[in-house]
Amino acid sequence: MSQKRRAPDSPVAERPTPAKRPSIQDPRHPGVHRFRGCSHISSYRVMGKLGEGTFGLVTKAQDTRNNQLVALKQFTVTNEKEGFPITALREIKYLKQLRHPNVIPLLEMVVEKPTRSKDGQKRGSIMMVTPYMHHDLSGLLENPSVQFSERQIKCYLQQLLKGIQYLHGNNILHRDIKAANLLINNKGILQIADFGLARRFDEPPPKPGSGGGVAFRQYTGNVVTRWYRAPELCLGERNYTTSVDIWGVGCVFAEMKKGRPILPGNTDTHQIELIFQLCGPPNERTMPGWEKLPDARLVRSFGNCQRTLEAQFNVLGSSGVALLSDLLKLDPRTRVNAMDALDHEYFRVEPLPAKPAELPAFEDSHELDRRKRAGQKPLPPAPAGGTVGVGPSADWSGHMGEPMPYHMNGNGRHVRPAPPPPERRPAWMKDTRETRDVRVPPPMDGGMRGPPDHRRGGVIKGDKDKTDTYIPSYRNDGGRPPPRDDPRDWREDRRHDRPRDDSRGGRPGGGIGGDRNRERDPRDRERDREQRERDRERERAREWRR
Numbered sequence: 001m002s003q004k005r006r007a008p009d010s011p012v013a014e015r016p017t018p019a020k021r022p023s024i025q026d027p028r029h030p031g032v033h034r035f036r037g038c039s040h041i042s043s044y045r046v047m048g049k050l051g052e053g054t055f056g057l058v059t060k061a062q063d064t065r066n067n068q069l070v071a072l073k074q075f076t077v078t079n080e081k082e083g084f085p086i087t088a089l090r091e092i093k094y095l096k097q098l099r100h101p102n103v104i105p106l107l108e109m110v111v112e113k114p115t116r117s118k119d120g121q122k123r124g125s126i127m128m129v130t131p132y133m134h135h136d137l138s139g140l141l142e143n144p145s146v147q148f149s150e151r152q153i154k155c156y157l158q159q160l161l162k163g164i165q166y167l168h169g170n171n172i173l174h175r176d177i178k179a180a181n182l183l184i185n186n187k188g189i190l191q192i193a194d195f196g197l198a199r200r201f202d203e204p205p206p207k208p209g210s211g212g213g214v215a216f217r218q219y220t221g222n223v224v225t226r227w228y229r230a231p232e233l234c235l236g237e238r239n240y241t242t243s244v245d246i247w248g249v250g251c252v253f254a255e256m257k258k259g260r261p262i263l264p265g266n267t268d269t270h271q272i273e274l275i276f277q278l279c280g281p282p283n284e285r286t287m288p289g290w291e292k293l294p295d296a297r298l299v300r301s302f303g304n305c306q307r308t309l310e311a312q313f314n315v316l317g318s319s320g321v322a323l324l325s326d327l328l329k330l331d332p333r334t335r336v337n338a339m340d341a342l343d344h345e346y347f348r349v350e351p352l353p354a355k356p357a358e359l360p361a362f363e364d365s366h367e368l369d370r371r372k373r374a375g376q377k378p379l380p381p382a383p384a385g386g387t388v389g390v391g392p393s394a395d396w397s398g399h400m401g402e403p404m405p406y407h408m409n410g411n412g413r414h415v416r417p418a419p420p421p422p423e424r425r426p427a428w429m430k431d432t433r434e435t436r437d438v439r440v441p442p443p444m445d446g447g448m449r450g451p452p453d454h455r456r457g458g459v460i461k462g463d464k465d466k467t468d469t470y471i472p473s474y475r476n477d478g479g480r481p482p483p484r485d486d487p488r489d490w491r492e493d494r495r496h497d498r499p500r501d502d503s504r505g506g507r508p509g510g511g512i513g514g515d516r517n518r519e520r521d522p523r524d525r526e527r528d529r530e531q532r533e534r535d536r537e538r539e540r541a542r543e544w545r546r
């Protein structure tokens with residue numbers, strides 16, 4: 001079996017894959033074998049809901065074996081046609097490999113026995129177990145009694161940059177950096193979570209003084225939650241680099257100061273508009289080559305706006321504004337990289353960053369609390385991943401000897417599902433130009449240790465152009481009505497959602513150019529359609545859970 005070799009100094013390389021991973025006896029269920037790194041839900045006492053992701057719930061629980069508080073991120077298989085979420089496979093794969101104080105560790109996996117539902121189908125759950133973190137940054141910032149000090153912001157930003165430096169140094173793009181994916185505990189430790197959109201990149205890791213470098217190949221463009229999307233992604237760039245994560249870091253830095261997301265775009269077009277209102281218009285000096293990007297046409301009507309970054313964030317002081325401006329450079333090639341940002345003067349001038357242990361403890365707060373608070377603008381839609389269709393004879397049992405797709409039986413056999421026939425393909429696989437090359441993630445190995453062999457994964461069809469084939473699409477926020485097709489409704493919606501911050505400039509009617517000039521972006525319409533399908537699917541999943 002081939003094993004991917006990594007540089008000896010790479011943290012990812014430290015753990016060799018054991019030749020054999022025998023199953024172990026479950027002490028609570030004599031005679032039942034469990035896979036190493038995998039336990040039964042009965043080992044946990046479930047305590048309450050923390051968040052609701054695209055494919056399932058995140059709940060708080062206590063490990064009854066050692067009383068440790070944990071979070072269970074559940075992936076429910078609700079529809080045999082749709083199968084197991086690709087995002088989950090990716091997340092598990094990467095978290096198994098990564099070890100860093102500022103990256104959430106995967107403690108183990110938990111399986112819940114499938115039960116037969118009313119319609120006669122067997123459905124089970126697979127859960128990721130991570131240490132319980134008291135807050136996510138989004139929830140914490142929403143807490144009206146929380147006001148970050150300068151030292152606290154520096155402390156969190158430093159930890160975030162260290163985590164990002166580690167990921168990029170190990171050739172991993174996160175592709176969904178946002179406040180809701182940064183977990184914080186009451187010891188002041190920040191950890192990056194949610195690796196559902198992460199992927200390896202082929203280019204050399206960033207070097208000091210050379211920004212994010214240059215990408216030699218294309219990746220999927222539809223990544224990163226809209227409010228945190230870098231301008232090159234908004235303009236359709238697919239040869240992107242680690243700089244897309246750095247833009248997210250810049251947004252989070254500014255959000256910590258402002259107390260709310262700084263670029264809350266309602267549509268992709270609106271997002272670009274907000275970016276240029278903050279950073280100034282693109283031109284050959286600020287963003288060389290921007291006019292050649294596929295969606296550059298979206299810019300024309302508001303390309304003459306004024307930069308407001310310095311005026312808006314002068315409260316950060318000169319070194320803080322300088323760092324923010326380096327993180328939010330329109331040009332991805334000159335956008336600072338994580339290691340250079342860590343070396344920035346901002347972290348050396350008074351007040352110096354607080355030590356994590358010096359930070360105050362707060363009442364627990366998560367993204368869900370934000371949703372509960374009345375009058376809050378809903379979180380932006382997160383790109384959602386697809387699923388691996390498993391076909392009509394799928395069995396999601398976790399028992400030995402009954403193979404699951406990408407099963408985790410640790411006996412060295414890997415089952416790669418065939419692509420579902422066209423009529424059984426889930427909605428996200430249909431009518432999308434990118435679905436022609438759906439990359440099958442590598443099969444999971446049995447234990448929780450050792451990097452999986454990436455070469456064992458494959459591509460269902462045509463990986464010739466070396467395009468990243470992950471196909472996310474925006475999902476709607478939980479409980480939110482599906483987006484409307486009627487452009488009048490859409491404008492109405494935008495007017496209400498727009499921040500009432502007159503200092504940002506722009507003409508009456510919302511934004512530079514006003515409503516008159518806005519046309520509904522066909523990509524938004526397509527996304528809305530996908531969202532509606534996804535909503536229907538989620539509704540069915542909720543029904544089933546009830």
Ligand SMILES: Nc1ncnc2c1ncn2[C@@H]1O[C@H](COP(=O)(O)OP(=O)(O)OP(=O)(O)O)[C@@H](O)[C@H]1O
Nearest residue numbers: 051053054058071130132133136180194366367382
């Ligand atoms: N280890 C943890 N401790 C405490 N809360 C957690 C933990 N992991 C996740 N959460 C909470 O659950 C929320 C959703 O988690 P996560 O982002 O991993 O799920 P997701 O399905 O990928 O969500 P989305 O689809 O919105 O990106 C987080 O914002 C956080 O509030």
